[in-house]
Amino acid sequence: MTDSHLLHCAGRPVARYLLRPELPAGHAPRPYFHPVRTLAGTPVTEELPADHPHHLGVGVAVPDVEGQNFWGGRTFVRDQGPTELDNHGEQRHTGFPLRDEDGFVAELRWTAGGRPLLRERRTVAAAELSGSAWALDFTFCLTNTTDGPLSIGSPQTNGRPGAAYGGFFWRAPKEPEPPRVFTAAAEGEDRVHGSRADWLALGGAGWTLVFAGATEGTRRDPWFVRAADYPGVGSSLASDGRLPLAAGETLVRRVVTVVADGAVSRPDAAELARKAVAL
Template identity: 75%
Template sequence: MTPVSPTVLRCAGRTVARYTTRPELAADHAPRPYLHPVTTLAGLPVTETLPEDHPHHLGAGVAVPDVAGHNFWGGRTFVRGRGSVELDNHGVQRHENFKLCDPDGFVEELSWTAGGERLFREHRTVAATALTDSAWALDLTFSLANVSGRELSIGSPATNGRPGAAYGGFFWRAPKEATAPVVFGAEADGEAAVHGVAADWVALAGPDWTLVFAGATARTRRDPWFVRAAEYPGVGSSLAYDARLPVAAGETFVRRVVTVVADGRLDRAGAAALVRKAVAS
């Protein structure tokens, strides 16, 4: 099979991301489309894929560790009473087609399948918007419709018995550098202060770059943030923070996350101003 070239995303006349729709990955990586590399306007990479510490981390995208017992995250599965174990339970997010594909964004249809069963139909939109001459925004919305004909539920290692590990949903793996990135929110500083909090936004700042993640979903609950900095740099949403998320047969749920990608290190006021502009655009 001939590899499919990544889809290029452009902003302000510059290539800022590449989107791989059909990666050639082993089943235990839970193959799925992902954005990598994502860069600042100056060309500095701010995503990482297949890192040694977590080889199932794939740039920026959507990943869920537990959909009715199926692993759409990759790697081991956390099982209550057993811990993290290797299971043959990995699902696949399969790119079906683009409804729209422009230089600054696309609209995509995907299928989530596992064990020969189609569980979700996904409608994903991604758009790049210029904010300033040194910052742009990646706007990602995913809509998941339960097409299995039965109730499904989404879980996380936290809901399965591992405290603090409520990852699952939108996830962005940043590059690991010599020093851990600085973490802050609108009213808090440090990884421990923002992890697990349903804040408007959270920022991850390296020496020469800043990422600001804003939960921008309308008419639904705001998910807590999953934040890592000391162990590895990554930020995501928690669809199942302290309880499983039920999805009835035929039901659809939507999440939107807008990420500011900036050159340099932003302060709190600068991050807040760019988030307001990004979410409103």
Template identity: 70%
Template structure:
């Protein structure tokens, strides 16, 4: 594997730059407690409005758009503290790293990438051999939907390369109700006013958080993001939503139960996000999602 620094990729849509993909082969200038990983930031609308945030003061381990999981066989690939049952959020030396292996395809409007999810073995605080818990194939593509909207199509496939079952958990499965974060996650910019959030049938953080929905929209100052599961399995995952504390949306891999991946098996999720200028109503959000998923 090439351990040298790799220049970030810039993704284009309609001839305009809309996202930068940063690859971290080493922990580099990211604190290991942030669980170093590749991420998309900045992501912008076609009009140039930023719709991601990187390492904000409130949660420095929120890194734009990517895949982050707080518990893979006890290793933290989310960053920050680990939720320990009957103990609460705890600082542990258990942070893993997503390491870029190679690009299988790399174009101005997307890429296919192979990664390894690695963690040190041995007792907490003691250095040990680096082990590969998961191998990932990540496919990202951008598509223009309209003059004011484009779509980010993000698929990740997690394969267990070992001889024992690997399980994915969340604070919710470890005893913290309502905190089933872990999987695809998008940290949006924090503005003076909290963004609005709605689905086809509900509105507000309390009404949409922790529930599955075909699509979910987050609307801030001059921008709207519409998230949609593009496969039946992805649509069954509940949405993790925050608007009051901070603006962020994710899809929960482990809501009520841990997700088990047997040796040689693969768990696949595909999410499509509409990135639009302005504030969308339900009708237009739904229309753009249909177009994005079928593109």
């Protein structure tokens, strides 16, 4: 089996999915997308950046699954702060039940210290929205495969306010100027971070990403947003408190991301998000 899969949209390669990346020590190995490009070829992801070497393009990363770190880097410990621990888990790709040029279904196993914790089914599709925009439709289903309850946490639930990251995460390229961040009702990192907006846009030099939470029947997770320090957007599975997962229980999340060339206005971002979610 090859170690990567090239995703196409409108006849063009737009993203490479890395199945078994070779990573330095201190990482939580996992499959991820990098590079992801606009239809014009502009890269909109970054991997192993100097500011946060454990950031890996687009994927699913969780800093605390029953105390095990599937994010990489240090673990935030209550009353102690970021701490180097030997607790990095691994997301292992186990197969493609379905694989086409414009999408796939992947099976993964989440293990820590050799102990299986979660089974994941990841469903991904690429679709053209216009001559300058396409959508990455990303759904992940996590099932507790242990014989007891598990819980998902974040640095925020462990005592660090404003750091409820964990879940879907997109690391964008760092540029000389911070990206513009906005929703239908708010502008700027401070106002957008932690909101439960239907969609959120991140705009850089010659590109715009519009993220839409689209999970049916589930309360929308808050958005985790960074712009000034580094450009990144993700969902917050564990924000107000730890997220419990009973034995055999499955959680499902879907995030659809519009990848557009150029700057996108607020009305156009709303329309692109609407079209993407309706795919």
